[in-house]
Amino acid sequence: MAEPRWLNQTEQQAWRAFIAAQRVVNTRIEQQLQRDAGIPHTYYEILVRLSDAPDGRLRMSELAVATLGSRSRLSHAVNRLEQTGWVRREAIESDRRGQVAIITDLGRQKLVETAPGHVEEVRKSIFDALSEEQVEHLYDLCATLARHSGDTVDRAAWERR
Numbered sequence: 001m002a003e004p005r006w007l008n009q010t011e012q013q014a015w016r017a018f019i020a021a022q023r024v025v026n027t028r029i030e031q032q033l034q035r036d037a038g039i040p041h042t043y044y045e046i047l048v049r050l051s052d053a054p055d056g057r058l059r060m061s062e063l064a065v066a067t068l069g070s071r072s073r074l075s076h077a078v079n080r081l082e083q084t085g086w087v088r089r090e091a092i093e094s095d096r097r098g099q100v101a102i103i104t105d106l107g108r109q110k111l112v113e114t115a116p117g118h119v120e121e122v123r124k125s126i127f128d129a130l131s132e133e134q135v136e137h138l139y140d141l142c143a144t145l146a147r148h149s150g151d152t153v154d155r156a157a158w159e160r161r
Helices: 009-037 041-052 060-066 070-082 105-125 132-148 155-159
Strands: 056-058 087-092 093-104
Touching: 009 041, 009 105, 041 056, 041 060, 041 070, 041 087, 041 093, 041 105, 056 060, 060 070, 070 087, 070 093, 070 105
Parallel strands: none
Antiparallel strands: 056 093, 087 093
């Protein structure tokens, strides 16, 4: 068995700072969404992904990848979103087992109502503490980590918004 590649002191400090920042930011965003909108961040992310998709629809398998969730966890979340009337599902005629999730008008309205508070919390939790240069570095670091993990980050797509 190969010797573990232990972290040096600088790497250890960076790792611990990353974990601390991630916990604080995720907790603050989760609390804000629960308090102000009554939904977990996962549900908000599903609504955002569907809203951003062409015609407001994505295959369930694509949505699972986009939200980094398991299919069973996503299915449970979409069931809950269907109960609220924010999402509906349709079968894919060409694929007997496939389904698409579609954001409804009520789901879009929930996003319109929820987005201002969410964006304000993101701004307070992250961007108010950073300079413009640090924001650029944050993007570069996060995009590098996402690509290294096999995810895709397309800055041009985000810049077109």
